[in-house]
Amino acid sequence: MIKMNNMISDYPKNIRNKFKELFGQNPLIARSPGRINMIGEHLDYNMGFVLPAAINKAIWLGIQKRDDDTICIHSLDYNDDFHASIDAISPSGKLWPDYILGVVKQIQKTHKLSHGFNIVFGGDIPPGAGLSSSAALECAMGFALNELFRLDYAKMDLVRIGQAAENEFVGVKCGIMDQFASVFGKKEHLIRLDCRSLEYVHVPFHTNNIKILLFDTRVKHSLADSAYNERREQCEKGVKLIQEYHPEVKSLRDANQEMLDLYVKTVDDTVYRRCTYVVSEIKRLLNGCEDLEKDDLISFGKLMFETHAGLKDLYKVSCKELDLLVDLVKDNPDVLGARMMGGGFGGCTINIVRAEAAEAIIEKVSDAYLSNTGTEMLVYEVGIEDGTEVS
Ligand code: GLA
Numbered sequence: 001m002i003k004m005n006n007m008i009s010d011y012p013k014n015i016r017n018k019f020k021e022l023f024g025q026n027p028l029i030a031r032s033p034g035r036i037n038m039i040g041e042h043l044d045y046n047m048g049f050v051l052p053a054a055i056n057k058a059i060w061l062g063i064q065k066r067d068d069d070t071i072c073i074h075s076l077d078y079n080d081d082f083h084a085s086i087d088a089i090s091p092s093g094k095l096w097p098d099y100i101l102g103v104v105k106q107i108q109k110t111h112k113l114s115h116g117f118n119i120v121f122g123g124d125i126p127p128g129a130g131l132s133s134s135a136a137l138e139c140a141m142g143f144a145l146n147e148l149f150r151l152d153y154a155k156m157d158l159v160r161i162g163q164a165a166e167n168e169f170v171g172v173k174c175g176i177m178d179q180f181a182s183v184f185g186k187k188e189h190l191i192r193l194d195c196r197s198l199e200y201v202h203v204p205f206h207t208n209n210i211k212i213l214l215f216d217t218r219v220k221h222s223l224a225d226s227a228y229n230e231r232r233e234q235c236e237k238g239v240k241l242i243q244e245y246h247p248e249v250k251s252l253r254d255a256n257q258e259m260l261d262l263y264v265k266t267v268d269d270t271v272y273r274r275c276t277y278v279v280s281e282i283k284r285l286l287n288g289c290e291d292l293e294k295d296d297l298i299s300f301g302k303l304m305f306e307t308h309a310g311l312k313d314l315y316k317v318s319c320k321e322l323d324l325l326v327d328l329v330k331d332n333p334d335v336l337g338a339r340m341m342g343g344g345f346g347g348c349t350i351n352i353v354r355a356e357a358a359e360a361i362i363e364k365v366s367d368a369y370l371s372n373t374g375t376e377m378l379v380y381e382v383g384i385e386d387g388t389e390v391s
Pocket of ligand 1: 042045
């Protein structure tokens, strides 16, 4: 079994050292965390609710001004460089610089940046694991530029800038959850976000007797991004079909099962199944929040298993590796809840487990995963942390 450690990160120090070596400067450093989501998957772009939290894995991004109009970026983790002119930003041809460039491009819609800048960044959010390392990078970049050029954006503006960078520059039509969670995270709290009104509350989440374990399949299927955009279109189609009879329905948040049965089922069965998942997940999330208020993690955990079933059978965004990881724990009384997390087609499952049983569960699941797939899964025990900050 390979286990990631959860030691205090050396990234801020390493970034300062590298910055000095490459550019002879002392940078501002922004830290922006990855996220988990307890329940409420694929609901953000359907104007439903989500229940994410920022975690103790983050991207750190150091930045300082240059005298010319060049952007010089160094990635510590890829040991790779990218240069661009501030007046001629276009997709880089490799993915990692685009999250940074996409944010610059968004900010340039409202501000002329007077200088180029140097960047060194890195972090311990495993890429491709569904923990939103890309959103964390976008938010770190937004906060860093905001501070460096004194742009005066509010936190919510920076969330939207990160999301727009991903939608328009990277081309993934993601909702607002990942960037929101990264920015508005609060230690030991979940965020109950209403994605329609953008009102949110921090819900206390104590981990005295439990652990949050992420089991990483280490697969990311290549259709993930296109299938994500396709799910969005299918939900929009469901809304259109309902609107013919109920023009007041603006999103699946306003729909109910009866409407789906009457206006969608006979026209398009695939769209019907996708929308049925969304409408039932909205209800599940609200029930789950009531469970949390009563501190009833057993009932909450059952809802997580139900969410997995919906994502697997109706929304069809799971994959055999994720299903295996959920199957391996679903009859274990020490696992209160488990499900695939995030966009799907790979990445991690999230497991709420009794603290004293965690080691034994990890061992058992790791062994079974290895013998079934030939791949060693990774395990991350995560804590819930504060959102983006600049130092
Ligand atoms: C990805 C997207 C989010 C959200 C989740 C699914 O993480 O970036 O906006 O839609 O998938 O809940």
